[in-house]
Amino acid sequence: MSTATAPAARRRLIVAEDSIPTLARGTRLRYDETRQRWVLLVPERVMAPDEIAVEILQLCDGQRSVAAIIDQLAAAYAAPREEIGADVIAMLQDLAGSGFVVEARRATP
Amino acid sequence: MSPTLLDTSPVFADPTDGLAILENKSAAETYGIPLAVLLELTHRCPLQCGYCSNPVEMERAGNELSTDEWKQVLTELAEIGVLQVHFSGGEPTVRKDLAELIRHATELGLYSNLITSAVLLSRDKLAALADAGLCHIQISFQGNEPELANRIAGFKGHSKKLEAAGWARELGLPLTVNAVMHRQNLHQLPGMIDMAVALDADRIEVANVQYYGWALKNRAALMPTIAQIDDATRIVEEASERLKGILDIDYVVPDYYADRPKKCMGGWGRQFFNITPSGKVLPCHAAETITELDFESVRSNHSIAWIWQNSDAFNRYRGTGWMPEPCQSCAFKEQDFGGCRCQAFALTGSAANTDPACSLSPRHHEIFRTAEAESATGTNRYIYRNFAGGTLEPDQQEL
Numbered sequence: 001m002s003t004a005t006a007p008a009a010r011r012r013l014i015v016a017e018d019s020i021p022t023l024a025r026g027t028r029l030r031y032d033e034t035r036q037r038w039v040l041l042v043p044e045r046v047m048a049p050d051e052i053a054v055e056i057l058q059l060c061d062g063q064r065s066v067a068a069i070i071d072q073l074a075a076a077y078a079a080p081r082e083e084i085g086a087d088v089i090a091m092l093q094d095l096a097g098s099g100f101v102v103e104a105r106r107a108t109p
Numbered sequence: 110m111s112p113t114l115l116d117t118s119p120v121f122a123d124p125t126d127g128l129a130i131l132e133n134k135s136a137a138e139t140y141g142i143p144l145a146v147l148l149e150l151t152h153r154c155p156l157q158c159g160y161c162s163n164p165v166e167m168e169r170a171g172n173e174l175s176t177d178e179w180k181q182v183l184t185e186l187a188e189i190g191v192l193q194v195h196f197s198g199g200e201p202t203v204r205k206d207l208a209e210l211i212r213h214a215t216e217l218g219l220y221s222n223l224i225t226s227a228v229l230l231s232r233d234k235l236a237a238l239a240d241a242g243l244c245h246i247q248i249s250f251q252g253n254e255p256e257l258a259n260r261i262a263g264f265k266g267h268s269k270k271l272e273a274a275g276w277a278r279e280l281g282l283p284l285t286v287n288a289v290m291h292r293q294n295l296h297q298l299p300g301m302i303d304m305a306v307a308l309d310a311d312r313i314e315v316a317n318v319q320y321y322g323w324a325l326k327n328r329a330a331l332m333p334t335i336a337q338i339d340d341a342t343r344i345v346e347e348a349s350e351r352l353k354g355i356l357d358i359d360y361v362v363p364d365y366y367a368d369r370p371k372k373c374m375g376g377w378g379r380q381f382f383n384i385t386p387s388g389k390v391l392p393c394h395a396a397e398t399i400t401e402l403d404f405e406s407v408r409s410n411h412s413i414a415w416i417w418q419n420s421d422a423f424n425r426y427r428g429t430g431w432m433p434e435p436c437q438s439c440a441f442k443e444q445d446f447g448g449c450r451c452q453a454f455a456l457t458g459s460a461a462n463t464d465p466a467c468s469l470s471p472r473h474h475e476i477f478r479t480a481e482a483e484s485a486t487g488t489n490r491y492i493y494r495n496f497a498g499g500t501l502e503p504d505q506q507e508l
Contacts, residue, residue, distance in 0.1 A: 026244045026283035026311075028220055034142065034190025041220040043245040043283050043312060044359075046144045046192055097354045099283070099311050 013096040013103050015066060015089050020104040022062035027100040029057050042100055056088055062104035066092065140378060140427065142417060145193035146186055147383035147394060150179065150207070154200035156226050157263030157493035157500075158251065159327035160289055160318045163199065164397045167496055168386040174407070176206040180213045182384060182407055187217035189414045197224040199386065202234070208241045215242025222247065224287070227273035228266035235273065239280045246277050247285040247314070253300035261294060263493040263502070274308040285312040290341065291331035292484055298341055302348045306356055313356060315345055317363035321395035321451050323494045329487030332480050338366055364466035365480035369441070370448025371466065377426040377450055382417060390416045392423055395451040399460045426450050426460065433461060435469045 015021065023029060028041040029049075038054045040047040049057060059069045070088050074081040095101040152167035174182070186194065194214055201207055202225055214221045222245045223238065235246075248270055252258035258267040277284045286305040290298060298315065305313040317338070318324050318331050333341075345360045352358070364371050374381045374393045383394045388407040391397065397404065402425065405416040417423060425431065429442050436447045447453075448464025456465045457472055465472040492499040 024283070025281045028244065030218060032190070032192060039192060041192060041244070043222065043285060098357070 015092045017067040019066045021060040021101045022104040024102045142190040143380050147195045150201045150204045151199040151386050153203045159491035161323040161494045164322050172387040174388045193220040195222045202229045208237045212241035220244050227270045230273045232276045235276050245283045247287050249287040252294045253297045253304045278309045284310045286310045287314050291318045292333045295337045314359045316361040329483045332483040334484040368468040370464040372445045373449035376446035378423040399454045
């Protein structure tokens with residue numbers, strides 16, 4: 001087992017503004033034509049992200065930092081940065097806890 | 110702009126992140142195409158586990174759908190709105206076309222999961238499946254030490270499974286450890302949870318054996334004691350708390366000791382179907398044990414969507430209209446949909462009866478007594494699963 005995938009390192013990602021989040025392998029975001037909605041496909045489950053969650057997930061491209069994601073959404077919604085920042089980090093932290101979002105530099109090539 | 114919920118399920122409501130679990134709504138009149146489908150590519154398998162969920166009458170290789178037929182099935186599933194496919198068996202890796210089928214699923218946008226014993230894998234084979242777009246792998250373990258695990262499987266495969274789990278992680282595949290639990294391995298549950306952590310698995314499914322097919326045949330050798338079940342529940346609760354963020358634990362309890370029946374398959378014909386090696390479309394992987402039902406095949410003139418919506422087998426126990434008493438007037442009828450049809454058939458002779466796992470069933474006390482008696486005095490010898498109809502394990506005392 002390589003050290004890059006040791007449980008503690010892989011799982012306990014603490015999402016901070018300088019994190020660069022990306023969807024883990026085995027997590028797929030796609031539009032479902034049949035049900036006319038976005039879905040997040042994960043092991044054994046299909047999640048139904050709401051509009052804002054979809055926007056956040058789409059910005060998790062392995063390039064942008066969390067700070068950049070927050071800036072972009074704060075501008076788009078003309079909303080206070082602190083408020084949006086707290087929501088974005090809380091959601092990403094939840095996803096990281098389930099292993100659906102990982103730090104880009106640790107993602108499998 | 111806080112993310113909010115759109116579609117919550119009463120079972121999994123944990124909506125802090127704007128992500129609900131998507132499930133078909135409970136409206137009994139409409140039955141949307143399931144989100145996920147189980148594809149049993151073959152019944153062939155080198156393992157001989159006595160708890161196998163395959164039917165005792167297994168499908169021979171010659172009856173299996175061809176590569177082209179499975180590809181057509183995948184295409185049709187994607188078109189009608191299925192999102193995830195589980196490649197299972199038997200042992201799906203005995204099919205030489207597995208990578209080709211996974212690649213086809215990937216090209217269609219389907220999310221593919223492999224449910225495997227892993228004993229036939231090599232690192233190269235697994236890498237080819239990963240390259241084909243495999244999204245998730247589930248590897249079964251029979252115990253956490255080789256002697257018992259190999260005896261349960263009737264095959265020396267434990268060390269290979271450990272190796273394969275390592276390859277899965279190296280290849281970046283999300284990994285679930287499938288742990289099927291019963292009287293003869295429940296004492297290894299803490300060890301199996303530790304093993305899953307050591308293997309760096311994302312999830313472990315701790316599933317107590319459900320008694321259909323081969324498992325029903327082997328019930329006396331598998332049935333746990335109540336004390337074992339109480340211990341297991343405590344162990345799972347403790348581990349779930351301790352391993353939050355490290356290992357997700359799914360737990361399936363045995364229903365012979367339950368008061369309320371399980372909401373089997375999420376309700377008959379409501380959110381699940383599977384396709385057998387020869388192409389039959391079933392409401393549940395054990396449904397063929399209900400000998401009074403006929404099942405349509407993908408080889409018929411009907412589309413899969415038609416079979417789902419219109420075939421007699423799917424409509425027979427859909428919704429609540431078919432229910433006899435005590436189900437019909439029961440306040441829980443839309444919560445558990447009367448429990449499990451296969452179990453009702455196996456234990457009462459009619460699939461329309463109340464599942465005896467329910468404490469309101471007139472037969473409930475019987476199965477409780479059966480479980481208690483078999484757990485205390487049942488033989489430990491397995492009837493190993495094979496195409497010959499099963500082979501009794503040699504007596505350990507005589508070895």
